Amino acid sequence: xxxSVFGGLLAVLGRExxxxxxxxxxxxxxxxxxxxxxxxxxxxxxxAPETFSRLAPGALLAAALLAALLxxxxxFGAEAEDGSLDQLLLSGLPRGVLAAAKALGHWLxxxxxxxxxTPIAAAMLNLPVEAWGVAMAALALATALLSLLGTLGAALTxxxxxxxxxxxxLVLPLAIPAVIFGAAAIEAAxxxxxAAPFLLLLGAGVSIAAPLAPLAAGAALQND
Amino acid sequence: xxxxxPILDVRELACIRGDREIxxxxxxxxxxxxxxxxxxxxGAGKSSLLRVIAGLLPAAGGEVLLEGAPASTDPxxxxxxxxxxxxxxxxxPALTVAENLAFYAALWGGQVTPALEALGLGALASLxxxxxxxxxxRRLALARLGLAPVRxxxxxxxxxxxxxxxxxxxxxxxxxxxAGGGAILAATHLPLPLPDARELKL
Numbered sequence: 001x002x003x004s005v006f007g008g009l010l011a012v013l014g015r016e017x018x019x020x021x022x023x024x025x026x027x028x029x030x031x032x033x034x035x036x037x038x039x040x041x042x043x044x045x046x047x048a049p050e051t052f053s054r055l056a057p058g059a060l061l062a063a064a065l066l067a068a069l070l071x072x073x074x075x076f077g078a079e080a081e082d083g084s085l086d087q088l089l090l091s092g093l094p095r096g097v098l099a100a101a102k103a104l105g106h107w108l109x110x111x112x113x114x115x116x117x118t119p120i121a122a123a124m125l126n127l128p129v130e131a132w133g134v135a136m137a138a139l140a141l142a143t144a145l146l147s148l149l150g151t152l153g154a155a156l157t158x159x160x161x162x163x164x165x166x167x168x169x170l171v172l173p174l175a176i177p178a179v180i181f182g183a184a185a186i187e188a189a190x191x192x193x194x195a196a197p198f199l200l201l202l203g204a205g206v207s208i209a210a211p212l213a214p215l216a217a218g219a220a221l222q223n224d
Numbered sequence: 225x226x227x228x229x230p231i232l233d234v235r236e237l238a239c240i241r242g243d244r245e246i247x248x249x250x251x252x253x254x255x256x257x258x259x260x261x262x263x264x265x266x267g268a269g270k271s272s273l274l275r276v277i278a279g280l281l282p283a284a285g286g287e288v289l290l291e292g293a294p295a296s297t298d299p300x301x302x303x304x305x306x307x308x309x310x311x312x313x314x315x316x317p318a319l320t321v322a323e324n325l326a327f328y329a330a331l332w333g334g335q336v337t338p339a340l341e342a343l344g345l346g347a348l349a350s351l352x353x354x355x356x357x358x359x360x361x362r363r364l365a366l367a368r369l370g371l372a373p374v375r376x377x378x379x380x381x382x383x384x385x386x387x388x389x390x391x392x393x394x395x396x397x398x399x400x401x402x403a404g405g406g407a408i409l410a411a412t413h414l415p416l417p418l419p420d421a422r423e424l425k426l
Contacts (some may be wrong), residue, residue: 011330015319022318083312086280087368091331092304223280 008093009101016105026071030110031117034067038121049126055188056125056141061179064139068110068146073164075154085223095218103151111143134189141202143176148213155217230255231375231407236286239272246272247248254407259418262411263425270288270411278308326366329355334371342370343393357383358385379410
């Protein structure tokens, strides 16, 4: 990657970061959604702490991935609406790099806050404290995968009518492996077993998606 | 670049949107220092033509050569040799005027402050984009023209919403660009300060 492409990637990333800081409502909405869903489970399940700990891994993963989906339809939609997408497409950056910057921006402004909120949600679901670290690691990898797949989904559904409905339908089935291995890792940790194999599988998923999803998203990006 | 070679050479260009043919067999050139005004009724295809030349819309036929190089072989390189000011201002309300332009300066090179001052926005640099008026937003979009120089400007209704003084500033900017060997293709309904511009009616 030459210097100007890297500089362009940093410029797009810096702009995403600044916009998220000035308008924290998207990030806050995702974090609140995540915490609220985790808070709803105890009401539905009733006062049986041991049932929670069984439910906690899957509930955490599902809540986090749904929360991370929330800002995705604005990822390219907001840029297309105000004409910025045209300028980004004419920025001279390869479209795959542009999509990679957007995916990384989404992870930094949505995934990372969700990871930070994981202990709160984990406490409400009565997850053993020993498993919190693994839960945060699993969520870090799972949200990274969702950011990558979600960027692809956002690029594909850009300009489609009802794109906001189409996007989860397209992305969530692809995120099933993240739920399976993420939940398995947290479960292993709360049972006192090693979570490493599951985290490594999740990491493998992220490292496959990291180059492929932005390339595909870049090819799908078009504004007409 | 060979002497006398046009900056922009459009050959037999065609564009189809949906099932409708917007234009076909369109050929023209714009030489260095030249300007071409695109006129025509609403929906005549002025904006589509600009977008096809910019590489944002696929051409249904024909080709676009910028300084002799076909647009289709290197889209990223083609994009870097032109500036496109669309009818949308591409401005983020949460960022200040200077930050909005600084983002494009980081991508393309060039200085923010002189580009803002060329359109009389120097005093507004630290204001957030959301408080700008329509004309000020337009001027901020046009300020992108003052960043690192390129050979071709594609302008879609550049003077829409501008006051008389700002139109004059835009005129100065365009005159300097042409004097430096640049070319301009502008779609407009309003009279633009472009002396000796040829006109293409779509």
